[in-house]
Amino acid sequence: MATGMARHRVTRVRWGDGAVAATTSTREDVVAREEPLEIRIDGTSWSVTMRTPGDDFDLVAGFLVSEGVIAARDELASLRYCAGFDEFGRREENTYNVIDAILGPGAVPPSDAHARHSTTTSACGICGTTSIEAVSKQSRFDVAGDGIRVDADVLAGLPDVLRKSQALFDRTGGVHAAGLFTAEGELLCLREDVGRHNAVDKIVGWAVREDRLPLSGTVLQVSGRASFELVQKARLAGIPILAAVSAPSSLAVDLAAASGMTLVGFSRGQSLAIYTGADRIEVGRGAPVEVG
Template identity: 90%
Template structure:
């Protein structure tokens, strides 16, 4: 069984077409795992997030980028799993649910460790921060001047490519995905998690550990909606185009516009909606059509 999955016995109920009543059956089902991950910085506990185990180092590295702590591979000296402690302060066996990040030169150590030390659910990307100003950190990378151009047809196909590559979703039906693409539609990296924010952090963490930041000339395609937090994470990684299969929020649109980022919503194969910076998306004109 893969790291991100577990088995549970379930009772299935099915109604018989054209007949009264239903039948039941018991079988094993595969469920996406969700477990806590404690993140420490230089040995000090900083945050606890709920995630799907797998690509944990990417998750932590990406989370540090999203929090404005690091922006380059050299600013992260090391990542390691370590044992936790029980309620009595006794050292427990390594459960692979605690990671200590040792910062390198150039990193910006968080000053709000006590305020940030709270449980972040897999559905929330900014829980535990003290104010909206703390979230709106100034990125070290600019996306407004990125020269990327992407064909609208390629952009519209990215959700299908993302879905076809989701191995964990195929088994469980219960995870989000984020995929990083080139302007030509080549998939560079895909990550899955019960939390859509975690999936994006895993992408960004992969990039920083591969010394790829800023992610100029790339497109981030996500399942679900485009929230303020996802735009913020893309901005801090230097990603110029963010596309989602569902709707963006008003704050997401505002932040994308202020950052010079192209934000696309409702990207579903046959159509899409461009909310900000449409000049990056090349739309072929239909022969004989006239502008409204």
Template identity: 60%
Template structure:
């Protein structure tokens, strides 16, 4: 398997003084995902949990709905002179009867920011390919439990502690239990690895769970939560306007700026339980 981190010699300048030191960097390498032997996509990722990444990507794209749709995932020989494996190319074999998507050069994946979809077209696309609905999910999360999740996520980021250069995605129960965590140099990849883990474990849809991401909440991450049947997406930073639109239309609870004891609940506020003494009525947006 590929390395997750590398050590590099650097010149460090601090307060007017300089000196040589060794720094730990997170590895970023391309991963080519093939489907039934044909090239599907290439993503830049941190090596590790590659099978989860591939499975999660296919779930996010609506190609598969779970482990039963995947016959096998295997690494392919890399493009080295001696034919050795670089672990940067893998092939996913679909189970018999599972439809193969259009893989022409014109094919645009919904999860890429350059897909050309916008506004209502993007919302309609996700609604069309989603396998599950989260609107009726009964999950409820106490506000104090949500407030504690970023610290729990950070405490579990082993590679981040060494590099400071990774995004994280964590899956939590309403009681605050961390079910799984994945790290990657790419925000989308971290979520795909998490969703892929759930798919390969036969856990989809992920009802009564919350997905916490270490950055902002984009449309693509809201889409991935919906495709996995996750009823709540929380982020330590801001959501995008299209992420809020998608969450509102689909019944996804969306929480942003989750820092300390404060948070902004953009959609699905019924899933956030406030203490009666501190709860104040909030007018619906006009």
């Protein structure tokens, strides 16, 4: 099975002020691996996503949650790697790039209107959806009533905890990360991938396979920006707080507000930008943030 890294020859060039000439060196280096993963549902091809190999069952299970197909462990009967077929219909050797998900009772099989007939890239989690209506999905979990409270210092410190735990990023410098935390800042699960949405799906998939949904009382910290798709994935998993080191999009803010989620951006050092749900964030001696 492929690992999350690949080796390539790279030529490095260095120069500086006053240098007579640039210096070059060629050596082998590691890069983050990116490969296609075909997802089948009950034996029928459904989607192809570009991802970093590793935690693939978590990725598929989380993707099914994000698509509204399942919301509990019992709704996913099994996951298995299977071989693909070449252009002539001949069975190929198992490359570990095809997974068949067998649904269980209570699952909602995707209809043709919600089918994905194109590749989902590592840059966009909703590419390939065949109708606008399919973009916004209903969650089975209510995050608005989640009474979680998080200290601002704890929340602002999560990006550092996330970064220190990124083993694949340390080697390649080319992957995103998502981390699931308790309100006290304890790291429950961390996943890395070339795609931001894949990293979150791997977190959600871990949770559903561990029978932890809904993820009430937790915080999802991501390494990049907060997009609509990430808010939606968090909402569908029952996560009440989403924090990002960068900015959210306008649609992400709108969805978080409508869902009763807390959305935080620019979490670093001793500052936060709280876009929705400020009452869940406490400063100093447990006093909630005042919105003026």
